[in-house]
Amino acid sequence: MEKRTVNPWKWQEERSYSQAVEVKNVESTLYCSGQAAIDPDGISSDKDMKSQLEQAIANLEEVISSAGYECGNIVRLNIYTTSTEELWPHFPILQEWIARHKLQQAVTMLEVKGLFETLKVELEATAVK
Structure with a gap:
């Protein structure tokens, strides 16, 4: 697999993402459903x-590793939250996770009116190998 990031500016680096990610010669692609803070009993x-x-990140890691992929090969990450204001102070947790796995991913973050039941944040990813 070949991966190339496209960043015409520098400011996105402080926010831990890339403007675009190109992948070539991909063996397979994993499209993950949104992972949220749902325990093993549902x-x-x-x-x-x-x-x-923290639970959403752990659940995303579990899905990706269970499928035989690595978090470092995430090329797209969508973040859905019921409150960007409430999420923002905890954004360093996500940035540390991104840095630990050396991710270079495109990101979209959306504030939504609601998520399933009592959930506040959901992470949806695409990984390649």
Whole structure:
């Protein structure tokens, strides 16, 4: 697999993403459903944003590794949240996770009116190998 990021500016680097990611010679692609703070028994979290973000990240890692992929090969990450204002103070948690896996991914973050049940944040990813 060959991966190339396209960043005509520098400012996105502070926000831990790339403007575009091109991949060539891909063996396979994994499209992950949105992962949120739902426990192994299927119970949605009613905890705070920080706890839900940490669980969503852990669940995304679990799905990707269970499929035989690596988090470092995520090329697209969509973030859905019921409150960007509530999420923003915890954004460094996501940035540290991105740095740890050396991700170079395109990102879209959207504030939505609601998510399933009591959920506050959901992460949707595309990974390649």
